[in-house]
Amino acid sequence: MGRYILRRLGFYLIAAWASLTLNFVIPRLAPGDPAAAMFARFEGKVAPEAMGALKAAFGFTDAPLYAQYLTYLKHLVQGDLGMSYAYFPARVSEVIGTGLMWTVGLAGVAVIISFVAGSFLGVLAAWNRGGWLDSGLAPALAFLGAFPYFWLAMLALYLFGFVLGWFPLRHAYGHDMEPGLSFAFAADVARHAVLPASSIVVATLGGWMLGMRNTMVATLGTDSIRLAHARGLPPRQVMLRYAARNALLPNVTSFGMAVGFVLSGSLLTEIVFSYPGTGYLLILAVRNQDYPLMQGLFLVITLAVLAANFAVDLLCLWLDPRTRAHA
């Protein structure tokens, strides 16, 4: 088993290197000149004579690609992500720092809630096939999930924030709050997170529920479950420990992916609810051809996807004795 884990680790290291390299190459293949885009935002406020000096200040070089690549790797190892063009002269790490925690917090919690609740509802729906949960809630959630997210979020904001005034209209916490480890601040953050988090949950719950329900239905038809029933085990134990545990595996795998993609940002959530986060930074980086910021964000996303998948591998190892046998 130790060898299995080591092998997986090795695989993830190679995958990390490959994606870091792609991360370096792809922005450089894109059309357009970042220096020109930079210059553009000054709308003629900068004399053309200042352009050369400007390029030097931004660190644009004409060095050969392999040299740029080596510098890139060296800086990465040192944890230096460079200077953002769009937020010049702020460091990329500082820019990402403004949103990373909030994205992880909001989208992470929302994805976990959605996964746990969706899977549980799926189990119940399959167990009571044809019940109101199965024939009522499941289609209703699938219906909600099919709405464009943007529209759903705007509607929630308008209804619960603007018209009813139950929840704040924007931001992760009130602008007069002192961030810190106080109960008041935590309550304020929670209050601000309700609308954005529930909009994500509502939009994704149906997917988890349906996925879980379908594998559960298949599992329930297997001989092992029939045997468990025949042996007179309590139904709750059959449902959770025998059927659900087996049916959960595919869902756990997709959960790994979903957690990884949390960081690429719930862009629309952030825009609708003015929530700080990395999704908005990513779109801004693309618009401004801010390569260092783009690379920094992709790096964070890549590492998160890989780490999440590694965690899922370990989780499957625990959930599924068969993987242990192969390992």
Next chain:
Amino acid sequence: MRFARALLPLALLVACSSEPRPRPPGVLFVSVEQQSAWVRNFNPLFAGAGARWPTRAGVYECMEIFSSAQGRWVPWLATGHAWSEDQLTLRFHLRDGVRWSDGKPFTADDVVFTFHLLKQHAALDAGGVWRFLTDVKAETQGTVAFTFSRVYLPGFSDLAHQIIVPQHVWKDIADPVTFTNPEPVATGPFTQVTLFRNQVYELGRNPHYWQPGKPAVSALRFLAFPTNDQANMALVEGEVDWAGNFVPAVDRTFVSRDPAHHARWFPLYGSTVFLYPNTTRPPLDDVRVRKALSMALDRDRLVEVAMYGYTRPADATALNDAYTGWKDADVAKDAWTRYDLDAANKLLDEAGLTRGADGLRRLKDGQPFTMDLEVVSGWSDWVRAGQVVGRDLRKLGIGVTLKTYEFGTWFTRLQKGEFQLAISWSLDGPTPYNFYKWLLSPRTVRPVGEVAAANWHRMGDAQADELLMRFERAGTPEEQHALMSQVQRRFSAVAPAIPLFPNPSWGESNSSRFTGFPTEQNPYARLAPHAEPDSLLVLTELSPRER
């Protein structure tokens, strides 16, 4: 179900505690920049880079301020200036008793130091002042003398508007270009960063401000809004006191909600938007063709569709309303910017571009006359303008395809002259000198393939340039106005680019908590907070109703 029942009280608890937060009295809420999170940067010297507003006109200050709304210079850190007899030396007389926010006195040495910084770090010299300067020195504690390499009177505005930084702080900064200046020491009304978080920052009063009793506003607070929609919602709800956003149907959505306090003022002080023809590509090198394109445009419709009627069609001088005093009324009446399809058709016939059987006009080599019109994707006002232009030109028998590009790509193509038609802005200044120089002067023409700061249409007129060079040396207002009239005549004759409409300068105010915003009746500055350095005039004028 037990789960849901457990959640219900929690949800109610959370919901009930939501009331509009009281806002501290005297704190002005402003929405200028649109960002999802704030990054701490108060570097005033690096123009246009990511410094937080109002670093360049509020935290730091310049020597004199041109108020385009008043059409005059307002003395600021300098009480005045004087040219030498030969017009090669310009002396600024600095104000007595000005102190930096750390209490140290502001002197001529700070001004000299700032200009030397620009010389050492060309990236900071946005106005390119060292193209015409040879020396800067402090003659006394209160007098700075600038020596010019040639007579260049328009250089005054670049010098007067230069932001001044304190020598005793900046002399120790290793690289002033990449310095983020987290704790600014400055002369402006608001210098103390009292709060800086990802969603909000606040600037407090300068304890040593040189205008007694000012600013009356105790602090400026900025909430992060990632897009226009969020900022507009806060404005409509009264959470923001001052903003410079584009608000659709502003009178209905904003002003009518509280007509006594909600106000908007969109004067046409923004840069004129042009349809730029690439004059290096025939037949756009032919003035008859350019004028024909211009006369085919139904500008009334254009401003209605593209700008919701917030502006007016450009006239033949192309000047915006900030230059009303310079405008030559006769030139403005010239016909080539008025809608006249028959005349336009006639001009193209004369130019030898006759219609083919399919209704499309043919170039001299027999190819159909088709062009791409390039705009920035997502800049919806220009995209709509491009659609109207395209439709109007098709009536003239010209095939126009609207192409949208990401900003960077679009701008690179524009700067390098690799386009046929494009919509873009124009450059401004206190006088129309800069505006026409970048439209007409051969000195601003760069070869195709080389990056040009403006004059993207690549057109130079020797006669106009001669007039502009005389303007650089013209000392009296009579002389200046006479020359500028001739320049306008030349512009109208040559038609280097096709003016569409002047841009409004967007500004909205809510006077329920603060008074003193500029209005159409009291136009002491532009209302748009983006308008630098006008914002200094506004920030020192506002005062809270509640104390």
